[in-house]
Amino acid sequence: MKRKWSLLIIAALISGCAGNRKIGRAPASLKEAFKNDFLIGTALSAGQIGERDAGARVLVPQQFNAITPENVMKCEAIHPQWNRYDYKLADEYVNYGSRRQMFIVGHTLIWHSQLPGFVHRIKSPDSLRLFMQQHIHTIASRYAGRVNSWDVVNEALNEDGTLRRSVFFEKLGPSYIAEAFKLAAEAAPGTLLYYNDYNIEQPAKRRGAIELIRKIQASGARIDGVGIQGHWHLGQVPFRDLEQSIADFSALGIKVAITELDINVLPRPKNMSGAEVSQKFASDPEMNPYPNGLPAALEEQLAKDYEQLFKILVKYKQQISRVTFWGVHDGQSWLNNWPIPGRTNYPLLFDRQGRPKPAYYRVLAVGEK
Ligand code: XIL
Numbered sequence: 001m002k003r004k005w006s007l008l009i010i011a012a013l014i015s016g017c018a019g020n021r022k023i024g025r026a027p028a029s030l031k032e033a034f035k036n037d038f039l040i041g042t043a044l045s046a047g048q049i050g051e052r053d054a055g056a057r058v059l060v061p062q063q064f065n066a067i068t069p070e071n072v073m074k075c076e077a078i079h080p081q082w083n084r085y086d087y088k089l090a091d092e093y094v095n096y097g098s099r100r101q102m103f104i105v106g107h108t109l110i111w112h113s114q115l116p117g118f119v120h121r122i123k124s125p126d127s128l129r130l131f132m133q134q135h136i137h138t139i140a141s142r143y144a145g146r147v148n149s150w151d152v153v154n155e156a157l158n159e160d161g162t163l164r165r166s167v168f169f170e171k172l173g174p175s176y177i178a179e180a181f182k183l184a185a186e187a188a189p190g191t192l193l194y195y196n197d198y199n200i201e202q203p204a205k206r207r208g209a210i211e212l213i214r215k216i217q218a219s220g221a222r223i224d225g226v227g228i229q230g231h232w233h234l235g236q237v238p239f240r241d242l243e244q245s246i247a248d249f250s251a252l253g254i255k256v257a258i259t260e261l262d263i264n265v266l267p268r269p270k271n272m273s274g275a276e277v278s279q280k281f282a283s284d285p286e287m288n289p290y291p292n293g294l295p296a297a298l299e300e301q302l303a304k305d306y307e308q309l310f311k312i313l314v315k316y317k318q319q320i321s322r323v324t325f326w327g328v329h330d331g332q333s334w335l336n337n338w339p340i341p342g343r344t345n346y347p348l349l350f351d352r353q354g355r356p357k358p359a360y361y362r363v364l365a366v367g368e369k
Helices: 002-019 054-063 088-099 117-121 125-142 167-172 176-187 203-218 239-250 296-315 358-368
Strands: 039-044 066-069 103-110 149-154 192-197 225-228 231-233 255-264 320-325
Touching (some): 039 054, 066 088, 088 103, 125 176, 176 203, 192 203, 192 255, 296 320
Parallel strands (some): 039 320
16 A cells, blocks of 8 residues: 555656756756756857866856857957958867857858958048958858858947948948948858948838848848847836847848847937947946945846846747847946946856856746746
């Protein structure tokens, strides 16, 4: 009799485990929790690629299955002079991802920021076109078959949805964007090609992005997806605009990725929105209110924001290819130094010691459902 009962209990436990992922094999990581939904990525700094960040050394392979280079593939780093390319860090980055069988993102081929001086000094449209052709051809073909997805063009739009008057626009006109996609497709036929920008979930900029993507498609160029960067603010994540954007963008027949996710918890200088990296403001202790830790109420708001965000992302998992955080842990985040240098920000799921924050557990719980 006793034996029968214990057998029954064991059987009940086993079936309970099988039916409930929480009791059974609890996912120990973000990548595991969302493995049926989308890839989970992180941006890597040069130090992390070189394995000099002890926290990241553990967290990156444990939590993430996709990586983006925070800076090492940008033009100023990889192509510092007209006739000189510097592949050292970019190769290290790609090797890092290949060794761990991760999804490798290339960021970014054509962007108005972090350009080396020689590009700004180019005078004629023909020379700039030649630069663009050689730059894309050289870099995209070097990593063809290894980089899985390129951010081909980054931040080509203004907030009102018109095209940014970048050095490329000024000299080459609006067609430079479709041309960049064609060049990337030629050089890396098997690589996914994305347009990437911040604030494109906002209505006016979104309309501009839709028009831009339609034009790329109409030109015969291939575009596989659009990256919504996702540099958002505590208590102000634009959930409704995000949902509408996922629906609108995927109606164009392309995938949507969240490519640079972080939630800024610090006050913003007046009249500032977006993520234009050239915006800079002077240091001011009043703008750095939490140098010794985030108050509990804000920690909770951060957890809530992330939880609600991931609920929406899971709802649209068919449309979403990847969700990438802009950094592994708070200590690495660019938001400690942008747009005001020397602040203490808390925008990610892991703290400065690499420990999971309350927001991490809330996101994980969304994935476990
Ligand atoms: C940022 C990096 O995180 C910083 O380290 C660097 O100093 C400036 O650029 N949009 C982008 C990213 O597409 O490449 C930017 O990354 C953040 C905004």
